[in-house]
Amino acid sequence: MKPTESELEILQLLWEHGPQPVRVINEMINKKREVGYTTTLKIMQLMNEKGLTIRDTTSRTHVYSANIDEQKTRSTLLSEFINTTFRGSAQSLVLQALGSSKTSQAELDEIKQLINRMENAKNEEL
Amino acid sequence: MKPTESELEILQLLWEHGPQPVRVINEMINKKREVGYTTTLKIMQLMNEKGLTIRDTTSRTHVYSANIDEQKTRSTLLSEFINTTFRGSAQSLVLQALGSSKTSQAELDEIKQLINRMENAKNEEL
DNA sequence: CTTTATCTACGAATATTTTCGTAGATGCTT
DNA sequence: AAGCATCTACGAAAATATTCGTAGATAAAG
The missing domain is CATH 1.10.10.10 (Winged helix-like DNA-binding domain superfamily/Winged helix DNA-binding domain)
Known part of the structure:
Protein backbone atom coordinates (compact mmCIF):
# COMPACT_ATOMS: atom_id res chain seq x y z
CA MET A 1 0.00 0.00 0.00
CA ASN A 67 0.63 2.39 11.76
CA ILE A 68 3.35 1.48 9.26
CA ASP A 69 7.03 1.30 9.99
CA GLU A 70 9.19 4.23 8.97
CA GLN A 71 12.23 2.17 8.00
CA LYS A 72 10.21 -0.33 6.01
CA THR A 73 8.35 2.42 4.21
CA ARG A 74 11.57 4.25 3.41
CA SER A 75 13.16 1.15 2.02
CA THR A 76 10.15 0.30 -0.13
CA LEU A 77 9.94 3.83 -1.51
CA LEU A 78 13.70 3.96 -2.01
CA SER A 79 13.87 0.82 -4.09
CA GLU A 80 10.97 1.98 -6.19
CA PHE A 81 12.63 5.35 -6.64
CA ILE A 82 15.88 3.73 -7.69
CA ASN A 83 14.01 1.73 -10.29
CA THR A 84 12.03 4.58 -11.75
CA THR A 85 14.62 7.34 -11.60
CA PHE A 86 18.02 5.64 -11.59
CA ARG A 87 17.19 2.65 -13.77
CA GLY A 88 17.76 0.28 -10.90
CA SER A 89 21.31 1.41 -10.11
CA ALA A 90 21.66 2.05 -6.40
CA GLN A 91 25.26 3.03 -7.01
CA SER A 92 24.55 5.86 -9.36
CA LEU A 93 22.07 7.15 -6.84
CA VAL A 94 24.67 7.00 -4.08
CA LEU A 95 27.27 8.74 -6.19
CA GLN A 96 24.85 11.47 -7.12
CA ALA A 97 23.62 11.92 -3.55
CA LEU A 98 27.16 12.16 -2.22
CA GLY A 99 28.33 14.35 -5.03
CA SER A 100 25.60 16.93 -4.83
CA SER A 101 25.26 17.27 -1.07
CA LYS A 102 27.58 18.86 1.41
CA THR A 103 28.56 16.00 3.61
CA SER A 104 30.44 16.50 6.86
CA GLN A 105 33.62 14.64 7.74
CA ALA A 106 31.78 12.71 10.45
CA GLU A 107 29.19 11.59 7.94
CA LEU A 108 31.85 10.60 5.45
CA ASP A 109 33.52 8.57 8.19
CA GLU A 110 30.26 6.84 8.92
CA ILE A 111 29.86 5.92 5.29
CA LYS A 112 33.46 4.70 5.10
CA GLN A 113 32.87 2.50 8.11
CA LEU A 114 29.81 1.01 6.47
CA ILE A 115 31.81 0.31 3.33
CA ASN A 116 34.53 -1.36 5.38
CA ARG A 117 31.98 -3.56 7.08
CA MET A 118 30.55 -4.48 3.68
CA GLU A 119 34.00 -5.35 2.34
CA ASN A 120 34.73 -7.52 5.36
CA ALA A 121 31.44 -9.31 4.98
CA LYS A 122 32.29 -9.90 1.33
CA ASN A 123 35.69 -11.39 2.19
CA GLU A 124 34.22 -13.74 4.73
CA GLU A 125 32.03 -15.21 2.03
CA LEU A 126 35.06 -16.62 0.22
CA MET B 1 8.05 21.03 -14.41
CA ASN B 67 13.99 17.55 -24.27
CA ILE B 68 15.12 17.73 -20.66
CA ASP B 69 18.46 16.65 -19.33
CA GLU B 70 18.67 13.29 -17.62
CA GLN B 71 21.21 14.33 -15.00
CA LYS B 72 19.38 17.50 -14.13
CA THR B 73 16.08 15.69 -13.86
CA ARG B 74 17.60 12.99 -11.68
CA SER B 75 19.13 15.50 -9.35
CA THR B 76 15.91 17.48 -9.04
CA LEU B 77 13.89 14.38 -8.34
CA LEU B 78 16.53 13.07 -5.96
CA SER B 79 16.60 16.15 -3.81
CA GLU B 80 12.83 16.22 -3.68
CA PHE B 81 12.80 12.55 -2.75
CA ILE B 82 15.33 13.12 0.00
CA ASN B 83 13.14 15.85 1.42
CA THR B 84 9.88 13.94 1.32
CA THR B 85 11.11 10.51 2.31
CA PHE B 86 14.34 11.02 4.24
CA ARG B 87 13.51 14.30 5.93
CA GLY B 88 16.25 16.04 4.02
CA SER B 89 19.08 13.77 5.12
CA ALA B 90 21.10 12.67 2.08
CA GLN B 91 23.32 10.67 4.38
CA SER B 92 20.61 8.44 5.75
CA LEU B 93 19.54 7.78 2.18
CA VAL B 94 23.08 6.84 1.22
CA LEU B 95 23.47 4.56 4.20
CA GLN B 96 20.20 2.86 3.46
CA ALA B 97 20.91 2.50 -0.24
CA LEU B 98 24.33 1.01 0.42
CA GLY B 99 23.08 -1.18 3.20
CA SER B 100 20.20 -2.74 1.35
CA SER B 101 21.78 -3.31 -2.05
CA LYS B 102 24.39 -5.79 -3.12
CA THR B 103 27.26 -3.62 -4.21
CA SER B 104 30.26 -5.01 -6.05
CA GLN B 105 33.85 -4.37 -4.95
CA ALA B 106 34.43 -2.23 -8.02
CA GLU B 107 31.46 -0.09 -7.14
CA LEU B 108 32.58 0.22 -3.54
CA ASP B 109 35.99 1.30 -4.80
CA GLU B 110 34.39 3.94 -6.94
CA ILE B 111 32.47 5.27 -3.97
CA LYS B 112 35.59 5.27 -1.82
CA GLN B 113 37.42 7.25 -4.47
CA LEU B 114 34.65 9.79 -4.53
CA ILE B 115 34.82 10.09 -0.75
CA ASN B 116 38.58 10.58 -0.93
CA ARG B 117 38.18 13.32 -3.49
CA MET B 118 35.59 14.97 -1.27
CA GLU B 119 37.89 14.80 1.73
CA ASN B 120 40.73 16.31 -0.22
CA ALA B 121 38.53 19.10 -1.45
CA LYS B 122 37.51 19.72 2.14
CA ASN B 123 41.15 19.93 3.30
CA GLU B 124 42.07 22.37 0.58
CA GLU B 125 39.44 24.74 1.86
CA LEU B 126 41.36 25.25 5.11
C1' DC C 1 -6.81 0.90 -57.87
C1' DT C 2 -8.82 -1.12 -53.84
C1' DT C 3 -8.26 -2.89 -49.44
C1' DT C 4 -5.89 -3.12 -45.26
C1' DA C 5 -2.75 -1.40 -41.84
C1' DT C 6 -0.80 2.42 -39.34
C1' DC C 7 -0.58 6.93 -37.79
C1' DT C 8 -2.20 11.45 -35.69
C1' DA C 9 -5.65 14.29 -33.53
C1' DC C 10 -9.37 14.89 -30.66
C1' DG C 11 -12.60 14.34 -27.16
C1' DA C 12 -14.49 12.11 -23.64
C1' DA C 13 -14.71 8.46 -19.95
C1' DT C 14 -12.44 6.67 -15.88
C1' DA C 15 -9.53 6.72 -11.97
C1' DT C 16 -7.11 8.95 -8.41
C1' DT C 17 -6.08 12.56 -5.28
C1' DT C 18 -7.01 16.80 -3.09
C1' DT C 19 -10.04 20.17 -1.75
C1' DC C 20 -13.57 22.09 1.11
C1' DG C 21 -18.58 23.26 2.50
C1' DT C 22 -22.13 21.91 5.51
C1' DA C 23 -24.45 19.55 9.23
C1' DG C 24 -24.70 17.77 13.65
C1' DA C 25 -22.51 16.66 18.10
C1' DT C 26 -19.75 17.96 21.93
C1' DG C 27 -17.20 21.05 24.85
C1' DC C 28 -16.10 25.73 26.65
C1' DT C 29 -17.10 30.49 28.20
C1' DT C 30 -19.72 33.69 30.38
C1' DA D 1 -28.50 27.94 30.01
C1' DA D 2 -27.13 30.43 25.73
C1' DG D 3 -23.83 31.33 22.55
C1' DC D 4 -19.50 30.45 20.52
C1' DA D 5 -15.66 27.40 19.31
C1' DT D 6 -14.08 22.92 17.85
C1' DC D 7 -14.60 18.41 16.43
C1' DT D 8 -16.18 14.45 13.34
C1' DA D 9 -18.65 12.63 9.41
C1' DC D 10 -20.23 12.99 4.94
C1' DG D 11 -20.66 14.11 0.31
C1' DA D 12 -19.54 16.30 -3.53
C1' DA D 13 -16.64 19.53 -6.32
C1' DA D 14 -12.15 20.42 -8.34
C1' DA D 15 -7.77 19.14 -9.91
C1' DT D 16 -4.79 15.84 -11.91
C1' DA D 17 -3.55 11.70 -14.39
C1' DT D 18 -4.61 7.81 -17.21
C1' DT D 19 -7.27 5.38 -20.36
C1' DC D 20 -9.10 4.48 -24.81
C1' DG D 21 -12.63 4.88 -28.80
C1' DT D 22 -13.38 6.99 -33.10
C1' DA D 23 -12.51 9.64 -37.22
C1' DG D 24 -9.76 11.04 -40.84
C1' DA D 25 -5.32 11.03 -43.26
C1' DT D 26 -1.44 8.61 -45.23
C1' DA D 27 1.15 4.64 -46.48
C1' DA D 28 1.66 -0.25 -47.72
C1' DA D 29 0.08 -4.56 -49.72
C1' DG D 30 -2.37 -7.06 -52.86
Missing part, protein backbone atom coordinates in the same frame (compact mmCIF):
# COMPACT_ATOMS: atom_id res chain seq x y z
CA LYS A 2 1.84 3.05 -1.29
CA PRO A 3 1.03 6.35 0.45
CA THR A 4 0.20 9.34 -1.70
CA GLU A 5 2.22 12.53 -1.44
CA SER A 6 -0.08 14.10 1.12
CA GLU A 7 -0.24 10.92 3.09
CA LEU A 8 3.53 10.64 3.19
CA GLU A 9 3.79 14.23 4.37
CA ILE A 10 1.51 13.39 7.28
CA LEU A 11 3.28 10.13 8.04
CA GLN A 12 6.58 12.00 8.29
CA LEU A 13 5.06 14.34 10.85
CA LEU A 14 3.62 11.47 12.86
CA TRP A 15 6.92 9.61 12.76
CA GLU A 16 8.86 12.65 13.80
CA HIS A 17 6.56 14.09 16.44
CA GLY A 18 4.60 11.07 17.57
CA PRO A 19 0.81 10.68 17.84
CA GLN A 20 -1.07 13.89 17.17
CA PRO A 21 -4.58 15.19 16.65
CA VAL A 22 -5.64 16.53 13.27
CA ARG A 23 -5.43 20.12 14.42
CA VAL A 24 -1.74 19.93 15.25
CA ILE A 25 -0.85 18.15 12.01
CA ASN A 26 -2.81 20.70 10.05
CA GLU A 27 -0.96 23.55 11.72
CA MET A 28 2.39 21.94 10.98
CA ILE A 29 1.47 21.57 7.33
CA ASN A 30 0.29 25.16 7.21
CA LYS A 31 3.75 26.36 8.13
CA LYS A 32 4.77 25.14 4.69
CA ARG A 33 1.63 25.60 2.61
CA GLU A 34 -1.98 26.56 3.09
CA VAL A 35 -4.45 23.73 3.55
CA GLY A 36 -7.91 23.81 5.10
CA TYR A 37 -8.56 21.93 8.31
CA THR A 38 -11.18 19.62 6.84
CA THR A 39 -8.83 18.71 4.04
CA THR A 40 -6.28 17.39 6.48
CA LEU A 41 -9.04 15.74 8.48
CA LYS A 42 -10.35 13.95 5.41
CA ILE A 43 -6.96 12.69 4.37
CA MET A 44 -6.23 11.38 7.83
CA GLN A 45 -9.60 9.64 7.93
CA LEU A 46 -8.81 7.96 4.62
CA MET A 47 -5.36 7.01 5.90
CA ASN A 48 -7.04 5.30 8.80
CA GLU A 49 -9.32 3.32 6.51
CA LYS A 50 -6.27 2.23 4.53
CA GLY A 51 -4.49 1.16 7.68
CA LEU A 52 -1.72 3.74 7.35
CA THR A 53 -2.65 5.16 10.74
CA ILE A 54 -4.61 4.13 13.79
CA ARG A 55 -6.44 6.50 16.06
CA ASP A 56 -7.50 6.80 19.63
CA THR A 57 -11.12 7.87 19.73
CA THR A 58 -11.64 7.88 23.46
CA SER A 59 -11.79 11.64 23.65
CA ARG A 60 -13.70 13.77 21.19
CA THR A 61 -10.45 14.92 19.64
CA HIS A 62 -9.08 11.82 17.96
CA VAL A 63 -5.35 11.19 18.21
CA TYR A 64 -3.67 9.62 15.18
CA SER A 65 -0.54 7.45 15.14
CA ALA A 66 1.44 6.05 12.23
CA LYS B 2 7.84 17.68 -12.69
CA PRO B 3 7.06 14.69 -14.93
CA THR B 4 4.31 12.31 -13.85
CA GLU B 5 5.02 8.63 -13.33
CA SER B 6 4.04 7.69 -16.87
CA GLU B 7 6.00 10.56 -18.29
CA LEU B 8 9.10 9.59 -16.36
CA GLU B 9 8.78 6.02 -17.60
CA ILE B 10 8.79 7.30 -21.17
CA LEU B 11 11.64 9.73 -20.55
CA GLN B 12 13.76 6.87 -19.21
CA LEU B 13 13.16 4.94 -22.41
CA LEU B 14 14.02 7.94 -24.57
CA TRP B 15 17.16 8.65 -22.56
CA GLU B 16 18.27 5.05 -22.73
CA HIS B 17 17.39 4.21 -26.33
CA GLY B 18 17.44 7.59 -28.01
CA PRO B 19 14.72 9.16 -30.16
CA GLN B 20 11.85 6.80 -30.92
CA PRO B 21 8.39 6.76 -32.46
CA VAL B 22 5.34 6.14 -30.30
CA ARG B 23 4.97 2.58 -31.55
CA VAL B 24 8.36 1.49 -30.26
CA ILE B 25 7.92 3.18 -26.89
CA ASN B 26 4.52 1.57 -26.53
CA GLU B 27 5.94 -1.86 -27.25
CA MET B 28 8.70 -1.36 -24.70
CA ILE B 29 6.16 -0.40 -22.07
CA ASN B 30 4.02 -3.38 -22.95
CA LYS B 31 6.81 -5.71 -22.03
CA LYS B 32 6.22 -4.60 -18.46
CA ARG B 33 2.49 -3.80 -18.41
CA GLU B 34 -0.40 -3.61 -20.83
CA VAL B 35 -1.19 -0.17 -22.21
CA GLY B 36 -3.11 0.73 -25.36
CA TYR B 37 -1.31 2.43 -28.20
CA THR B 38 -3.40 5.59 -28.13
CA THR B 39 -2.77 5.92 -24.42
CA THR B 40 0.95 6.12 -25.00
CA LEU B 41 0.39 8.41 -27.96
CA LYS B 42 -1.71 10.77 -25.89
CA ILE B 43 0.81 10.95 -23.08
CA MET B 44 3.63 11.66 -25.48
CA GLN B 45 1.60 14.38 -27.17
CA LEU B 46 1.01 15.98 -23.78
CA MET B 47 4.70 15.66 -22.96
CA ASN B 48 5.47 17.54 -26.11
CA GLU B 49 3.09 20.35 -25.17
CA LYS B 50 4.79 20.56 -21.79
CA GLY B 51 8.21 20.72 -23.40
CA LEU B 52 9.37 17.43 -21.92
CA THR B 53 9.98 16.11 -25.42
CA ILE B 54 10.41 17.45 -28.90
CA ARG B 55 9.40 15.61 -32.02
CA ASP B 56 10.39 15.35 -35.62
CA THR B 57 7.25 15.49 -37.74
CA THR B 58 8.84 15.34 -41.18
CA SER B 59 7.63 11.83 -41.80
CA ARG B 60 4.14 10.68 -40.95
CA THR B 61 5.49 8.66 -38.04
CA HIS B 62 6.65 11.27 -35.57
CA VAL B 63 9.91 10.65 -33.76
CA TYR B 64 10.13 11.84 -30.17
CA SER B 65 13.25 12.87 -28.27
CA ALA B 66 13.71 13.80 -24.63
